[in-house]
Amino acid sequence: MKEHTIKELADIGSAAVATYExxxxxxxxxxxxxxxxxxxxVLDAVQAGLVAKSDSSPDPYAELKAAxxxxxxxxxxxxxxxxxxxIWQDVLQPLFNCSVVLYRIKPExxxxxxxxxxxxxxxxxxxxxxxxxxxxxxxTADHWNCKEVFLAWSYTLTYSxxxxxxxxxxxxxxxxxxxxxxxxANQ
Numbered sequence: 001m002k003e004h005t006i007k008e009l010a011d012i013g014s015a016a017v018a019t020y021e022x023x024x025x026x027x028x029x030x031x032x033x034x035x036x037x038x039x040x041x042v043l044d045a046v047q048a049g050l051v052a053k054s055d056s057s058p059d060p061y062a063e064l065k066a067a068x069x070x071x072x073x074x075x076x077x078x079x080x081x082x083x084x085x086x087i088w089q090d091v092l093q094p095l096f097n098c099s100v101v102l103y104r105i106k107p108e109x110x111x112x113x114x115x116x117x118x119x120x121x122x123x124x125x126x127x128x129x130x131x132x133x134x135x136x137x138x139x140t141a142d143h144w145n146c147k148e149v150f151l152a153w154s155y156t157l158t159y160s161x162x163x164x165x166x167x168x169x170x171x172x173x174x175x176x177x178x179x180x181x182x183x184x185a186n187q
Contacts, residue, residue: 061096064103068094073106111180113163118181122171125162125179133169 059065068074075088076098090106126133157166159179167176 060100061103064094064096064100064105067105075104075106077102077104110183111163111178112183113159114168114179114181115159119168120171124169125166126169126176127165128167 064074074091074094076091076094078087078089081087088104088106091103094103096103124133163179166179168179169176
């Protein structure tokens with residue numbers, strides 16, 4: 001079987017439909033059925049890989065497809081919210097049938113250590129490898145604009161050390177969470 005390009009198949013389909021155009025209007029349903037059958041056959045051939053591309057230009061979705069195959073999440077640009085900010089939605093099975101600029105690889109979450117304004121005097125801390133609450137914040141040095149947090153029992157840690165080695169439980173919560181937060185876009 002000869003391998004046809006999409007353009008060749010489209011030309012064959014157009015010629016066949018044009019032939020039907022010469023029949024009376026009575027045969028319109030038959031023309032539409034035939035056109036649908038040709039379209040479906042072309043789509044099936046494309047999906048099965050039996051049809052060559054109509055040109056040899058690189059696939060504009062290649063990077064997105066490779067990322068999806070590697071397990072990365074693909075997002076599509078949705079409508080803007082009421083403030084005009086772009087909303088990106090995760091797509092489980094991207095079809096890549098919209099403009100390539102409407103797709104992106106979901107950015108990875110970037111975490112940074114907590115800062116002085118993120119910690120409250122009622123927050124509890126424990127080492128990651130321990131289940132015992134060892135430290136309670138007694139003071140944050142905001143009036144000194146300090147880069148450290150002071151914990152009970154005279155421990156002084158940088159925020160990076162806190163992020164690397166401790167978990168935090170905020171007042172009223174039973175959940176221990178990392179001492180990190182999502183980075184702002186400009187960080």
